[in-house]
Amino acid sequence: MARVVVDVMLKPEILDPQGKAVQGALPRLGFEGVREVRQGKRFELEVDGEVTEERLAQLHEIAEKLLSNPVIEDFEVHVS
Template sequence: MARYVVDVMPKREILDPQGKAVLGALPRLGFDRVLDVRQGKRFELEVDGEPTDQTLADVRKMAETLLSNPVIEDYSVSVVELETQGSDQ
């Protein structure tokens, strides 16, 4: 099994009202050094089988057609190692 991570963020030229709201709240909580906040979304997909170029291409197609809106969002896809369950103690 392989885990693919799709990170989706608004394009830089797109207004991000959620990010601006967080940016406005941070100083009230004592975090006054933050200059900008952009809020996005993250998807983790566990796919049967070992990671392959074809599966990576399929996940990219999922990101482009369903998980993001390419008109206003950028996305990136990566493969992450799955932690093994249990230990040899």
């Protein structure tokens, strides 16, 4: 069994209101020096067997078709 992590983030040109809200709250809470905050999603998938090239391609397809919106989001697949 292997664990695969899919990180999904808004594309840089897409406005991130949640990230801006967190960024605005940090100084009010006494935290300085954070230039930008972007909010994203993380998915952890446990898959049977080894992660072969074929399985990895399938996981990329899952990330593209189900876990992200490729119009406004980018994703990365990491095998843990």
